[in-house]
Amino acid sequence: MIDMDENDISFFKDGLRLDGRRTDQLRPIKIEVGVLARADGSCYIEMGGNKVIAAVYGPREVHPRHLQEVTRAIVRYRYNMASFSVEERKRPGPDRRSYELSKVSREALEPVILTSYFPRSVIDVFVEVLQADAGTRTAGINAAAVALVDAGIPMKSMISACAAGKVADTIVLDPMKEEDNFGQADLPIAMTPNGDITLLQMDGNLSPDEFHMAVEMAMKGARDIYEIQRRALVEKYSQLEAPTVEVKACE
Amino acid sequence: MSSVISEIRKDFIYNLILKGERADGRNFDQYREISIERDVIKKAEGSALVKLGSSQVLVGIKMQPGEPFPDSPNRGVIITNAELVPLASPTFEPGPPNEIGIELARVVDRGVRESKAVDLEALCIVPGKQVWIIFIDVHILDDCGNILDAASLGAIAALLTTKVPASKFGLGDDFILPVKDIPIATTAIEFNDVLMFDPDVDEETIANTKLTVITTANGDICGMQKSGTGVLKPEQIYRIVDIACEKAKEIREKFLEA
Amino acid sequence: MDRKVVVPGDLLSEDAKKSGDGTYVKDGRVYSLLYGLANYRDKINVIPLAGKYIPAPGDNVVGVVKDITFSNWIVDINSPYDGLLHISEFPKRIDAQEMSKYLRIGSSIMTKVKDVDPTMKVELTLNDRKLGKITTGQVIEISHTRVPRLIGKGGSMIGMLKKEVNCNIFVGQNGRIWINGGADDMDLALRTIHLIEKEAHTNGLTDRIVAFLKKEKGARS
Numbered sequence: 136m137i138d139m140d141e142n143d144i145s146f147f148k149d150g151l152r153l154d155g156r157r158t159d160q161l162r163p164i165k166i167e168v169g170v171l172a173r174a175d176g177s178c179y180i181e182m183g184g185n186k187v188i189a190a191v192y193g194p195r196e197v198h199p200r201h202l203q204e205v206t207r208a209i210v211r212y213r214y215n216m217a218s219f220s221v222e223e224r225k226r227p228g229p230d231r232r233s234y235e236l237s238k239v240s241r242e243a244l245e246p247v248i249l250t251s252y253f254p255r256s257v258i259d260v261f262v263e264v265l266q267a268d269a270g271t272r273t274a275g276i277n278a279a280a281v282a283l284v285d286a287g288i289p290m291k292s293m294i295s296a297c298a299a300g301k302v303a304d305t306i307v308l309d310p311m312k313e314e315d316n317f318g319q320a321d322l323p324i325a326m327t328p329n330g331d332i333t334l335l336q337m338d339g340n341l342s343p344d345e346f347h348m349a350v351e352m353a354m355k356g357a358r359d360i361y362e363i364q365r366r367a368l369v370e371k372y373s374q375l376e377a378p379t380v381e382v383k384a385c386e
Numbered sequence: 387m388s389s390v391i392s393e394i395r396k397d398f399i400y401n402l403i404l405k406g407e408r409a410d411g412r413n414f415d416q417y418r419e420i421s422i423e424r425d426v427i428k429k430a431e432g433s434a435l436v437k438l439g440s441s442q443v444l445v446g447i448k449m450q451p452g453e454p455f456p457d458s459p460n461r462g463v464i465i466t467n468a469e470l471v472p473l474a475s476p477t478f479e480p481g482p483p484n485e486i487g488i489e490l491a492r493v494v495d496r497g498v499r500e501s502k503a504v505d506l507e508a509l510c511i512v513p514g515k516q517v518w519i520i521f522i523d524v525h526i527l528d529d530c531g532n533i534l535d536a537a538s539l540g541a542i543a544a545l546l547t548t549k550v551p552a553s554k555f556g557l558g559d560d561f562i563l564p565v566k567d568i569p570i571a572t573t574a575i576e577f578n579d580v581l582m583f584d585p586d587v588d589e590e591t592i593a594n595t596k597l598t599v600i601t602t603a604n605g606d607i608c609g610m611q612k613s614g615t616g617v618l619k620p621e622q623i624y625r626i627v628d629i630a631c632e633k634a635k636e637i638r639e640k641f642l643e644a
Numbered sequence: 645m646d647r648k649v650v651v652p653g654d655l656l657s658e659d660a661k662k663s664g665d666g667t668y669v670k671d672g673r674v675y676s677l678l679y680g681l682a683n684y685r686d687k688i689n690v691i692p693l694a695g696k697y698i699p700a701p702g703d704n705v706v707g708v709v710k711d712i713t714f715s716n717w718i719v720d721i722n723s724p725y726d727g728l729l730h731i732s733e734f735p736k737r738i739d740a741q742e743m744s745k746y747l748r749i750g751s752s753i754m755t756k757v758k759d760v761d762p763t764m765k766v767e768l769t770l771n772d773r774k775l776g777k778i779t780t781g782q783v784i785e786i787s788h789t790r791v792p793r794l795i796g797k798g799g800s801m802i803g804m805l806k807k808e809v810n811c812n813i814f815v816g817q818n819g820r821i822w823i824n825g826g827a828d829d830m831d832l833a834l835r836t837i838h839l840i841e842k843e844a845h846t847n848g849l850t851d852r853i854v855a856f857l858k859k860e861k862g863a864r865s
Contacts, residue, residue: 193724194696196724235489238485238488285679287695291675331617335611335623346627
């Protein structure tokens with residue numbers, strides 16, 4: 136977080152945020168299921184200005200072989216940002232940030248995947264960020280969860296992810312780029328529909344009370360996102376036409 | 387959390403937990419003995435050897451002038467690295483940092499950065515051209531569990547002893563690195579709804595979930611990381627945060643405030 | 645019969661006794677484990693709409709030889725797990741040196757899963773009259789999740805299809821299907837199977853397929 140311009144930027148106008156949202160409102164979300172022909176499961180998501188695509192391959196044979204687990208499938212998650220996805224060109228390939236995000240994102244999904252059904256195999260999740268606008272890890276997890284379901288992987292439930300942040304001493308849902316860059320805190324979470332938290336990270340500054348508020352707000356956001364994910368999946372087989380669902384969030 | 391643990395050992399620890407006990411006799415929220423030795427490496431600008439029970443972590447600080455980031459031309463730069471060298475554990479392998487090492491370094495970095503512990507503006511030499519770069523290098527020597535808390539403690543302890551080597555680079559007199567806050571990381575694992583702080587290796591191995599909470603001197607939270615493939619209920623998270631704030635206060639007062 | 649599309653984690657029933665295939669019970673409630681169609685009868689079963697084929701003993705499958713070792717053919721069976729066809733499971737006694745004379749890399753076979761162990765080692769056999777090497781006709785691939793629909797209750801759908809299109813059809817549980825017959829007949833069989841695959845999750849499928857075949861055959865004669 137950079138705080139030097141904090142005072143120069145006003146985050147609210149007439150009680151609304153710079154993009155016209157209320158403090159507890161999500162950005163518009165669009166989810167498409169089964170967008171890639173070669174993958175076993177796939178999903179394209181737009182969350183505000185984020186454009187993220189996720190593919191799932193597997194369960195399939197593990198290469199290299201020594202990574203095999205005799206009693207369960209391993210899960211691999213690769214978060215990758217396209218070099219053109221951000222303002223300043225990003226050097227292609229994984230950096231430390233993407234290693235960390237890949238790890239915590241995998242750990243956000245693994246609790247619900249029935250890996251014991253597929254010994255000696257691997258479930259590969261590939262997430263490509265095509266356009267970034269704050270909240271790419273949560274968008275990636277949301278897309279990956281849908282892609283896993285689309286691939287027919289047995290799971291205890293879906294996973295939905297959402298962030299809350301703090302700007303100008305106010306807790307806001309689903310921060311956009313300006314709020315993320317110049318805000319005071321960022322708190323992404325992922326959870327199951329019944330409220331088990333599978334990802335939790337935080338940076339910035341929050342008092343314990345603000346932390347409670349931010350968690351509650353992010354959880355409410357995740358619940359709303361869950362409904363959109365679920366609807367997109369059900370729609371795929373409810374009609375024979377192309378399964379696209381577009382929802383204006385929270386209205 | 388990757389090493390193999392025998393079923394017998396696992397059952398033993400599990401049964402202890404059911405009785406409300408831990409293998410080394412600690413309470414669930416009790417830390418192992420902490421010792422911090424500062425200035426142990428003379429070649430470094432600052433250093434600290436932290437022992438947390440039998441876990442040992444050495445943190446060294448090196449500084450040199452360099453270019454600022456374009457988006458913060460007036461501020462010094464912090465670069466944090468962690469090496470999980472093979473001497474520290476049978477499960478560590480030689481080679482470039484793996485995701486566990488990277489995560490460790492990034493969470494240590496998060497604590498220092500987000501607490502604004504270091505006055506980075508005081509590290510500007512020529513605005514937009516030259517600033518001080520702080521390298522925080524974490525060397526894990528012995529992994530007996532909870533190396534993240536030990537590493538975070540080592541980082542802030544080492545920063546508190548750091549002298550900026552200005553004369554070496556012809557940039558005036560050396561000065562003490564200005565440190566404004568003391569972030570403390572506290573980590574708990576969750577196992578069958580029992581929350582245990584400062585886990586040892588066996589406890590880390592049986593638990594699927596860890597939560598690290600980093601707090602500042604005024605009791606705010608400045609960083610968090612959930613790690614592992616388990617889940618946490620919001621109530622469990624709030625409980626960990628409450629205890630973490632308390633523990634951090636104790637550790638800060640006892641070891642780091644002169 | 646009530647069917648609806650469900651996703652993993654959907655609550656299906658408050659009655660734990662209703663838990664059937666593709667479901668799990670937590671705190672006395674039944675939830676879906678799969679993305680599929682929930683079938684409410686005595687028990688609630690969820691029939692998957694997607695997913696990989698996982699071999700089970702007794703399954704007929706269509707495989708392709710991908711490697712030959714000292715005494716096994718390694719067979720791709722459209723699954724995360726390869727099948728092993730041991731030399732002794734070939735219908736006649738052959739010499740290990742001559743294995744590739746009978747089945748080469750790339751040969752397609754109609755085979756059966758003999759056994760699967762807990763680490764998912766899959767053993768195949770050719771010891772059955774209807775099994776063997778494929779030398780004529782063609783093999784098509786559909787999602788294995790649609791195979792039950794293609795076979796139909798008690799084999800009703802596939803029986804009707806074989807008769808109507810006048811083709812020999814071997815349905816592999818792994819979604820690979822061998823068809824053999826006249827060119828026009830094979831073409832019709834193929835189109836019909838793809839229609840079944842596409843509409844497998846809809847109601848009244850059998851009637852629509854019968855109508856489809858009638859119309860197509862009418863157009864031909």
